[in-house]
Amino acid sequence: MSNEADGMADLHWMFDMLHHIDVGLVVLDSKYRVKLWNNFMENHSGVSSSIAKEQSLLTLYPELDTGWLHQKLDNVFALKTPIFISWEQRPHFFPFKSYRPITGMANKMYQNVAIRPISSPDGSIKNICLVVYDVTDIATNKMALSAANHKLRRLSQALSK
C-alpha cells in the first residue's frame, strides 16, 4: 500500500516537473492529436491544456506549413529516429512572443525544436514528442555578430579603395 502511495507521489513530482520545466513539451499521437501540452506551451501560446488536448496540432495552428510538418512528423514515426529543426531554417516554429518584451532585442521567440519518437512498452512508436527550446538570445546574438562582421568588412573594403 505504501509502495503504491510512494509511486503516486513519484509520479506527482515527476509530472509537476515536466509541466513546469522552462521548455515546451508537446506529445502527439499518430493522428497528430495533442496528448500533452505543458505549462510552457500553455503560457506562451495562450491555449490551455484542456483546450489543446485531443485537438490536432494543425487545428490549433492552421498557419503551420501543413505539408512540411506532416513530412517531418511522418519521418519520425517511420524512421524511429529524432529529427531536429534549427532556428536557422525555421526561426519561429510556434508563433510565440519573445520572453523579454522590454529589454529583449527580438519581438518573436526563436526556437530550436526536436521531434523525438516515444517507444511504447512493446517497442512500437505510437506517440512522438516535440521539445521546444527558446533560443532567442543565441539567435539575436549570432545575428548581431554577423551583422557587425558584415559592416566591418564593408568598412575595410571602403577604406582600402
Next chain:
Amino acid sequence: MSNALNMARIKKRVIMSTRVLICDDSKIARKQLARILPTDWDVEVEFAEDGQEAMDILSSSDFDILFLDLNMPVKDGYETLEALQSFEQAPAVIVVSGDVQPKAIQRVRDMGAIAFHKKPASAEELRSLLISLKLFSVDSDDLQSKVVAEQQTAAEQFTLNECLQEISNIAMGRAASVLAEMLNVFIKLPVPTVNILEVSELQMALDYSVKKDSCSAVSQGYVGSGIAFETLLIFSDSSFPNMAKLLGVTDTITRELETELLMDVSSVLVGPFMAAIGKQLNIDFSHSHPLLLGQHVKIADLINEKKATWKRTLAVEIVYEVENYQISCDLIMLFTEDSVPTLENLLSFLVEEDE
C-alpha cells in the same frame, strides 16, 4: 544454388569436415563469427582478410561455405560474389554484413548468395540459419561432436582501432539503411577509417575529402559514461542541387532551404548511427541540438588550428555516397583525448563478452 545441392555436397564429404571460409576485413568480426559457429558442427575454418584473399584461397582448394562481409578494402563483397559466378566449385555463400539496406540484401541474393545475416550475429541465430539452409543438422549422423578445438585464445588482443572500426561499421550500416528507406536509394558504404589525429592532420584529412570545394557542416555533441565526442557531418556545397532533387524539393535553393536539407540529412544519418553505437557500448548518450557550424566556408574555418584548445583527437571517418547521385558527405566522430582510456576499457569488455 539449391539446398539439395548443398546437402549433396556436404554428404560427399561425410568423412571429412565441412570446410568453411570466413572473409571479413575486421579481425574482430572474423573471430566473433568463428566463435559462434555451432560447437557440435564438424568444421574446418579458414580466414581471409578481403575478397581478393578469399578468391586466392578458393582457387587453390574447395570450400563448402563462405561467410562473406560486404564492405572490405581491395575487393569488396559484391566484387567477390561476381568473381565467384565463374567458379565451377563455388561454395555456398552466406553474406554477413552490417549493411542492412533492403537493396543491399536484394543485390547479394541476386548475385548468388544463399542467405543474408545482419552483423553481429548471435550463436542461436546462426545455428537456426544453418539448420534452415540444411547446411547443418543437429543429429548429423553421429559424428562425434567436435571438442572445441581452439581453446579460446583469450590472450587475443584487439587494438582500439580495430574495435572502433567494427562498431562503426555496424552503426554505419544501420544509419544507411534508415536513410535509404527515407530516400529510396542505395547508399554506398565505405570502410570506416580510425586514426589518432593532431589538429593540423585533421584539417588536412578533411581538406582532402572535400577537395577544393567550399562546404557546409553540422555538429552535434555527445557525452555519456566518461566518453565525450562530437559528430561532424560535412557536405561539399556541390552536393546541394542533387540533394534537393533527391528529397523532391523543387523550390529554388535558398540559404534556408540548404539549412533545412542539412538538418534533415544530419538528423537521419547521425541519429541512427549514434543509436547503434550507444546500443553496442550500452551507453544512453546525452546529446546537444545539432548546430549549424558553417555554410559555404573553407574547411580551415571549421576547425581552426590556432583557436583549437585540444591537441589530439581520436577520429572515425565515414564517407557516405549516394548511388547515381553526385552526393557525398563525410561523417566524422571526434573523441576527446581523455575519453580514449575509458573507451578502450569499454571496448575490451565488449570483445570479451561476445560469445
